[in-house]
Amino acid sequence: MKKAILIISVLFxxxxxxxxxxxxxxxxEVDGVCGMCKDRIEKASIKAKGVKSAIxxxxxxxxxxxxxxxxxxxxxxxxxxxxxxxxTQDILAKDEVYDEIDPCCxxxxxxxxxxxx
Numbered sequence: 001m002k003k004a005i006l007i008i009s010v011l012f013x014x015x016x017x018x019x020x021x022x023x024x025x026x027x028x029e030v031d032g033v034c035g036m037c038k039d040r041i042e043k044a045s046i047k048a049k050g051v052k053s054a055i056x057x058x059x060x061x062x063x064x065x066x067x068x069x070x071x072x073x074x075x076x077x078x079x080x081x082x083x084x085x086x087x088t089q090d091i092l093a094k095d096e097v098y099d100e101i102d103p104c105c106x107x108x109x110x111x112x113x114x115x116x117x
Contacts, residue, residue: 022070023052029089030056030063030081031107033116037086040101044084048077063088 030041038056041063045054050071056063065077078088085093085101087108098108106112 022068023066024069026065026067026074028063028065028074028078029061031061031087032056032058032105033107033113034058034104036102037105037107040084040105041081041086044081044086045077048072048080051077 032038032041035058038058041056042054045051045056045063045065048067050068051065052068053066054063063081065074067077075090078091081088082091082093083097085097085105087093087098098106104112
């Protein structure tokens with residue numbers, strides 16, 4: 001019995017030791033101007049399957065991500081964000097989607113951007 005437990009323990013340690021960490025970290029630029037944008041961007045990021053963490057900074061426009069590379073990639077995450085109405089460094093939101101976001105969040109309008117400074 002002790003021998004069986006020892007063998008199982010050694011096998012378990014060996015298998016977990018060779019398991020790959022599939023979590024990746026990335027930072028991408030996403031356009032937005034306010035706290036409502038922050039909520040929308042982070043929710044759209046998390047909505048992409050495999051995203052574990054998404055934190056966007058209003059000041060820097062940087063989105064820090066932790067995601068499972070086996071389930072998603074940066075293109076899919078950026079597409080989810082663009083589908084919510086926000087431009088990313090590689091994918092622009094469609095105009096009709098952008099037009100639906102709150103007037104306070106119109107980051108393409110220089111006047112709105114100036115109002116948030």
